[in-house]
Amino acid sequence: ATYFGSMHLAPNKVLVDSIVRLGQRAVVGKVSMDRESPDNYIEETQQGLADAEDFVEYTLSQQCSRVMPCITPRFIPTCTMESMKGLAAIARKYDCHVQSHISECCGEVSFSRHLHPEHRCDALVFDEAGLLTNKSLMAHGTLLDDDAIRLLVERGTSVSHCPLSNFFLGDACFRVNHTMNLGLKVGLGTDVAGGISASMLTSIRMAVVNARCLRAHKLAIKGGFDDKRTARFEVTPDMEVDVISFKEGLYLATMGSAKAICIDDKVGSFEVGKEFDALLVDVNVPGGPFDIFDGDSMEDQFEKFINLGDDRNIVEVYVQGKCVKRGDDFTGDVIKPVPVEPSSEKKRKAAE
Known part of the structure; x- marks a missing residue:
């Protein structure tokens, strides 16, 4: 899971403690917001940056390889450039993930342009702040144009596709196939605050x-007529390019999401040598x-x-090869964290 926690430091530490105790794998962040709230x-601003760094250090101190801290500016409208640049510096210092919302609806995009008239899109604002990295995950992205998508690809940044939430926000549908054809890493999310279900299914x-x-x-825009205005309700190949099946949906939820948060070397498939996260x-x-x-x-x-x-169909849940949930019962209270690999720890210390 990737968690947007609350703005407050103490509850986010409780969230980390709970994730560790219950055996879950998660990227988790304390939300930062210092304006328009x-x-x-x-x-x-400065207290928020101090709390963000405190949260990162606290999460790393758990020495649990399946729980990773994340810098979390809520989104451009609620974060000053000073805050965003400060958060980017913390992310670089600890080599940790970044998550936020990008180009998600007309209101957000318009207000961001009002706040940052020097930039034509969200991606350029985040890029100036230094928040587009190969460990950055941006939710939604329904209004990203091709130039912005190419910038995200260049930076290694991914997008979390949150379809149900996007329907409730109501302004656009995310073009999964188109963005992936441009090279974008795409995972699958719920953004339950904007939707009605936390279920990955x-x-x-x-x-x-x-x-x-x-x-x-596309069919509606065509209006059921051919170029000669002859009535002809026909689905043409260009209308099929956006279609995905349940198999592609499953890929987005598993391997796509693992790639999106840069842990596809550990999970996302049943490849020999990977950690066993499974249902x-x-x-x-x-x-049933x-x-x-x-x-x-x-x-x-x-x-x-x-x-x-x-x-009802999910009998057991496994993380790192251990059963953490059986039926309705969590077994994670007896799960001991697997320590962070020494190489990862050395890399973090070298970055400090």
């Missing part, structure tokens, strides 16, 4: 729906959400789980 939910399904909406939009799924669970019939192939059963399954 409610009076009771805003921080002074729901996100997979909504990613497929998002792609079908792009296809339907044990029972498609025949009593009282779908039926299995004689003649259903393994792929049929798997597709039913992706499209119809829920937590």
